[in-house]
Amino acid sequence: MNKLGEKIEALKVIAHPARIAILEELSQGVKCVSDFQDFLEIRQSNVSQHLSALRHAGLIDYFIDGRLRCYFLKSPFILDLLEIVKKDYPCELPGPDCCPVTKKGTYPGDRRR
Amino acid sequence: MNKLGEKIEALKVIAHPARIAILEELSQGVKCVSDFQDFLEIRQSNVSQHLSALRHAGLIDYFIDGRLRCYFLKSPFILDLLEIVKKDYPCELPGPDCCPVTKKGTYPGDRRR
DNA sequence: TTCATGTATTCAAATATTAGAATATATTAA
């Protein structure tokens, strides 16, 4: 999970409400598929599809206990990501010097205007 | 940038190599469209499209200097995100107790196995 | 005004993602 391409794949797969919810649930501990169905309002096949996508991206894995497939977090990247997803941010960064109405300002580079 | 939906939109728009590259460039300071073309190997129209997507997600904004459109970072969320995208992570989290070969383990919940 | 440059928009084609339905597989219990 240290090559840029892998991280981009991870971001792509994470950028979905059901999958964020699954990952947050998993950050609390091991869960089986039926556990996810209890709080996600989607079909079982769809839960499986999301789990499969997360697994193929290397973000989660599972073990088996009887009939239950027990999923757990595998990627440390996810923990940091979930943290900033939950974190509160100020609305905007302090911007560069420019007029918010006319949108005029000064280009700092050496290119011809 | 504090509602979950907005963050998910942001993740979706960020999960693309060209857009990550644009954002990393912008984390260094203000750049105009031609600056991006110098290091991205994509067409001008495509650069504009990516910038437009980033802007609509509220991640960047621009000011104008003559003929140049000068873009800058607007969302503090991006800075944290770029940081974890660049950060190195250990391969895997310490997993729960289970056999890596048979994939057997014990479900911690109270559901019937 | 005209020309050149910087940038955005529109359109279309290729490709990818998403979700439901139906079905398949695996395991436990009876």
Add this chain to the structure above:
DNA sequence: TTAATATATTCTAATATTTGAATACATGAA
């Protein structure tokens, strides 16, 4: 064995994303 439960897979339709080509628009220079 059979039945029931837990989960995965396959297929399909709808929708979204991505890109290039062409074109439009805006500004500064001549």
